[in-house]
Every structure is written in C-alpha cells, then in structure tokens.
Amino acid sequence: MNANKRGALIVFEGCDRCGKTTQNRQLFELLTGKGVDTMQTNFPDRSTAIGNVINHYLQNNQELSDEVIHLLFSANRWERMNSIKKDLLAGTTVICDRYAYSGVAYSVAKGLDFNWCWAPEIGLLKPDAVFYLKATPDELTTRGNYGEERYEKLDFQRKVGQIFDRFSEKDSSYWHTFEASKSQQELHAQIAIVAEKIVMQSAEKPLGKLA
Numbered sequence: 001m002n003a004n005k006r007g008a009l010i011v012f013e014g015c016d017r018c019g020k021t022t023q024n025r026q027l028f029e030l031l032t033g034k035g036v037d038t039m040q041t042n043f044p045d046r047s048t049a050i051g052n053v054i055n056h057y058l059q060n061n062q063e064l065s066d067e068v069i070h071l072l073f074s075a076n077r078w079e080r081m082n083s084i085k086k087d088l089l090a091g092t093t094v095i096c097d098r099y100a101y102s103g104v105a106y107s108v109a110k111g112l113d114f115n116w117c118w119a120p121e122i123g124l125l126k127p128d129a130v131f132y133l134k135a136t137p138d139e140l141t142t143r144g145n146y147g148e149e150r151y152e153k154l155d156f157q158r159k160v161g162q163i164f165d166r167f168s169e170k171d172s173s174y175w176h177t178f179e180a181s182k183s184q185q186e187l188h189a190q191i192a193i194v195a196e197k198i199v200m201q202s203a204e205k206p207l208g209k210l211a
C-alpha cells in the first residue's frame with residue numbers, strides 16, 4: 001500500500017439481527033477482491049479480559065449495574081484504539097460491526113442520560129462513515145435464535161432504533177442509512193457504491209476524533 005494513504009474506518013450500526021455481520025463480510029470480500037487492504041472487526045470484542053466480562057453479562061451469566069456495563073463497553077473500544085489507529089495509518093481499511101453509537105443507544109434505551117453516555121466515547125477515532133441498517137424491529141424477531149441474548153426484546157429494540165435514528169439525523173454528514181429489509185444482494189450493491197467512494201475520499205483526509 002502507498003504509505004501516505006490511510007485506510008478508511010467504516011462502521012456498521014443497527015438493531016440486533018439487522019444483517020450487519022453479513023453485510024460486513026460481503027463488503028470485506030468485495031474490497032479485498034478489488035485490492036483494497038481491508039480488515040474486519042467488531043465491538044464488543046469478546047476476546048479481551050474486559051470483553052469476557054461483557055460476554056458473561058450479555059449471556060445473562062453476570063449482573064452489573066447499567067453504568068458499569070456502559071463504561072466497560074466503552075473501555076473495550078478504548079483498549080483497541082491504538083491498534084486500529086496503527087492499521088488505518090498503515091493503509092488498512094477497517095470495517096467494524098458496532099461502535100460508540102451502539103454504546104449510547106443501548107444504554108439510553110435503558111434510561112441513562114444521553115450526554116452521560118456519550119462522554120466516555122469522546123476522543124475515540126471518528127468513523128469516516130457509519131452504515132446504518134435501519135429495520136423495523138418487528139421484522140427482526142423472526143430471524144434465527146432471536147431472544148437468546150440480553151436486549152433481544154421487541155420493545156427494547158424499538159427504543160434502540162429510535163436512538164440510532166436520532167444519530168442518523170444529527171450526524172447526517174457521515175451517516176448513511178440503508179433499508180435493512182432489502183434483499184442481501186440489493187443491500188450489498190448499495191453499500192458497495194458508497195463504501196468505494198468513502199475509501200477513496202478518506203485516503204487523503206486526516207483521522208478525526210469523536211467530539
């Protein structure tokens with residue numbers, strides 16, 4: 001890769017079972033096939049010590065206060081920042097399942113204050129683009145294994161969706177909304193067009209931080 005060209009940070013966001021992981025994989029395969037140095041990642045990163053606690057919490061094996069789990073999700077992003085930054089600066093495009101916006105959306109849906117929830121995310125790398133797979137939660141409950149993890153409940157997901165909608169309006173300069181109910185192939189085709197543009201444009205821009 002050209003040493004002066006950085007990779008793009010692209011984030012997928014949306015409710016549980018909206019198809020993020022599939023779209024992330026298809027985008028990874030497309031970009032890689034086109035010769036773009038690309039890496040896939042996701043939050044929570046359940047492989048770290050903090051991620052292990054988060055995993056127990058999500059599987060209902062451990063109780064933690066809403067504030068504590070919120071800060072652990074954020075710390076789990078912070079512990080990965082240096083390595084993600086290094087990859088981006090080395091020219092690798094990073095496509096990531098979930099980010100700070102999930103952190104805020106799920107905690108605000110429980111009743112925590114929006115600004116309090118956003119505060120620990122300030123200073124994290126700013127995505128070049130957020131691809132929001134917008135779904136009607138009612139459609140998602142029929143997808144495989146729904147309801148197994150904490151948060152996979154219809155009323156709760158509706159609230160989460162409203163917070164994502166709020167971000168997509170507020171941060172419309174870098175949020176791109178896609179209808180999650182479309183077919184996988186159709187969604188992928190639409191995402192691919194935007195992603196290729198973002199990768200090209202980001203190469204010349206400095207990395208930003210969430211403010």
Ligand code: NYM
Pocket residue numbers: 016043044058073074097098099100102103104106107149150151152
């Ligand atoms: N989640 C994810 C949060 O509550 N806060 C966060 O900061 C992040 C990154 O974890 N229901 C929730 C959303 C999901 C759950 O994620 C696990 P996934 O992508 O379903 O494995």
Ligand code: MG
Pocket residue numbers: 016017149
């Ligand atoms: Mg999930």
